[in-house]
Amino acid sequence: MKIMTYAEAVREAIREELLSDESVYFIGEDIGLYGGCFGLSRGLWEEFGEERIIETPITEGAFTSAAVGMALMGLRPIVEIMFGDFVSLTVDAMVDHAAKYHFMSAGQVKVPMVLRTPFGSGTGAAAQHSQSLEAMYLNTPGLKVIMPSSPRDAKGLLRSAVRDDSPVLFFENKLLYRTSGEVPEEEYFIPIGKGDIKREGSDITLISYSRMVNVCLEAAEELEKEGLSCEVLDLRTLRPLDTELIINSVKKTGRALIVYEAPMFGGFGGEIVSVINDSEAFYYLDSPVKRLGGEEMPVPYNPNLEKEIVPTVGKVCGEVRKMMGESYE
Amino acid sequence: MNYFEKTNDEKKIRLYEIMLTSRYFEEKVNEMFMKGLIHGTTHLGLGQEAGHAALSGALCKEDWILPTHRGHGHFIGKGGSVYSMMAELLAGSYGIDKGLGGSMHMTDVKNFNMGSSGVVAGAVPIAVGMAFAMKKQSKDNVVAVCLGDGAFNQGMTQESLNLARVWEVPVVFFCENNLYGMSAPASKFVAGDITKRAGSYDIRAVKIDGNDVIEVYNAVSEAREYAVSEKMPYFIESKTYRWLGHSKSDLRKYRTREEEEYYKNLCPVKRYEEYLLNSGILTEKEIQVYHEKAQQEILDAVSFAEKTRGNILTLEEAKKYVYSGGEDR
Structure with missing residues (x-):
């Protein structure tokens, strides 16, 4: 076991999935040289370059929908939405499209993508940067929703989410980012759907x-x-x-x-x-x-x-x- | 360049056959709706057959298309079977989506048709993501996405044009400007000029007569060649006209019958027939035979769909398509 923060565990999960499967891409705003709004992706751009770390204009709706398109074509995009509040801009992508394509096509296509986002209050960022909007997605069959509490769970579940063939929403409470916990040294996965x-x-x-x-x-x-x-x-x-x-x-x-x-x-x-x-x-x-x-x-x-x-x-x-x-x- | 001139007669006749199949398919669907033989709703593409034949006609088999909700004709154009589309409209399990998708979601993966989004402009950013994936997968193909004059005003379209340009991906935006977004006239609700607005993103953009199958074929051929070689987006505004109402319940109060007559006189099928006759490719008699053949195919498709409509998915079977692993919750 090693001790790491929740943020490090998330970063390690993204990194290990990028390493293990070349169809995995990390997509979002300011996730390159800047290192992400919460510093979470620091080092990934240096290691994987702009071939795999895909920076976007400030256009959450379009790049999340674009990730749906990538997933339809066999890529496994991990989308970062800078604040959980901005998932409202991606509802069309996730609810109307990601959650439906497999069903509407009777299984002809699938949408293996992950949307991960920091959410929650406690940072003094006021009403539009502090919400917990998970309930919006729970009433949508076709989506999976994951909200881990510990570094160990965050890493193991994020790795499972990237490998899942259905669209997954992965909510990370930003006050957890600096909390620490034990994480196994060896490769491990935590199954989706198990408390x-x-x-x-x-x-x-x-x-x-x-x-x-x-x-x-x-x-x-x-x-x-x-x-x-x-x-x-x-x-x-x-x-x-x-x-x-x-x-x-x-x-x-x-x-x-x-x-x-x-x-x-x-x-x-x-x-x-x-x-x-x-x-x-x-x-x-x-x-x-x-x-x-x-x-x-x-x-x-x-x-x-x-x-x-x-x-x-x-x-x-x-x-x-x-x-x-x-x-x- | 005149790409059309370089094609052989077989190809030219094939375009004609698609136009006829689309014409008779939509007429039949309209008739069946009037008689109450099909439930739900539908959006018919009568009058827009030049685009149906020439968009896919100028693409390669492995190029993807994403039609709009008015997508039956493009389904035919890309090589889809009218049997499985008619069966889908009658909601049986022999339908292309086993009765789960319906008129607005005819996904046909084996013919590289991702299907339509029922959300206006919903598929536009998805196409950008698909084109991104193609580029990453080193494929020399394009993604062509249809949108209307109404969809052009959606923020999602504008975000997508920007994203396609900054990511430099091979997507062909095929804007079927049929003058109305449901009841809303483009003359009243579209500011400026669609082609100029698209071009302002530093994207190559052309305006064409969308009722002239030869002009559409040439434009799409050029767009495809450019998108593949430059790995860049291309925008086509194809001016056309929707003969019927937006959907089956439209009384068309927002336009005159005289206006409709004017555009019906510009019938793309008749115009192409004149070309085929004048250029000696087909005789009057042969044209008659093609009409009869297309009509018969539609009748056969209806009889297949009616014969098989009793085969429907059970609720338990439908649940298996909610998640790609077959989980039902």
Whole structure:
């Protein structure tokens, strides 16, 4: 094992895929000499040159659609969208085209591409550079959506995503970029569609993805001091969803709290409530399933307000205590 | 250069056959819609047959095309089978897309037809990406993408022209200016001149009479030669006219019947017939035979499609085409 940051893990995944398959191309704005808006692609341009590192004009819609065209022709493009907010400019490419070509042609063509993008709040960049827009894509059959929380998962899943024959959206929380973790030295892949138990527990299941997994893990530490045992599930892939992992955990604990950064209304949490309600896990519940999501407002510029609108360790602990109710008292 | 003069009579007759097949196919589809024999909607290309025959006629087999939603004629032009297209319109599993695509998405990979996008201008950037891939794969081929006067105003088209030029890729933009984007007249909604606007990207751009199959053939031949040798984009504005309404429900209130008559007198099929007669390539009698042959082929296609329309994909079979690995969720 070696220790590396999340950003380094993403870069290593891109680099190793570029090395292992010459049909892989890395495409985006300012990813060459500049090294990427978040410094993530530093060194790739020097190593692979402009033959493989394809810089673009500021034209997210067209170059993402162009990547769909490349994928139709057998290339495996990795597209970087500088900020997760700008995926709105690529909806036509991903939702109307990438997700549909295989189906509409009854399997005559496929679209093996990855769109990866840094998302989330906490950098003081205000409402148009801080959103979590994954829910927009979850209601589109044909797309896969991956949101890893650790360097190890990020690398292993990104490599799997590049090799997948369907279009994949890969969301990276930018506050995770500088977090570190253990990553295997040897080559490895993490399968798409498999969640992970990040911490075992018996009283309640905290279900989360991306950066909020870390918030849940910290909350679980806190609550352990109070004698509460939390299981923390990291979904890692949102579509296809590892429903079995959720169901088995909730059957064991009897309680579930879903934690995510995006605004709660219309977010992914509601879907997980349904997964539980529609399964036998429902009959094991000791209290209603709860969600903890972002506030219903655009991300504010003021740093105090910005911190307040997303779930925090304190909020998770508070919600868990409430859910444990009398049995906890 | 007069590329058309250099072709043999067989080729010249082949262009004529495609025009006739397109004409009779669309007339038949129109009739079947009126009788309620086909569901959904369709966009017919009657009057635009010169482009259907000459665009693909001047390309090589391995050159790709991406037609617009008004794409039946181009499907025929690229060598597609009217049997599988008619079967697709009747939504049976013998259709080119097994009944999953329909009128707007006739993908025919074995004839290098990527199919249409139902989103106006949606395929334009995809074509740029396909051309990028071809260049990377060292293929001496081009991608030809159709767009209309309406699509020309889309930001995606303008982004694509820029991207094609700065990436220097062999794509032929074939703008079928039929004077109307649905009900919106180009004279009212297109600022400036389409050819000049395209040319302002430092892209070679020509305006031609799109109802003259010989002129279209020459223009596309030149565009192809240039795009392949220079690895550069080329833009053709092919002026034509859509005889029928935008789709089957169009009452054509936005134009006069006199105007329609005027353009019908410029019929591309009749004009080419005159040429074939005057140049001694075909006799009146032979022309009659070609008409009958084309009509019979369409009747046979209808009877095939009607006979097989009962064969439909089950829901479970359709689900297998959502993801390229055959996963259904």
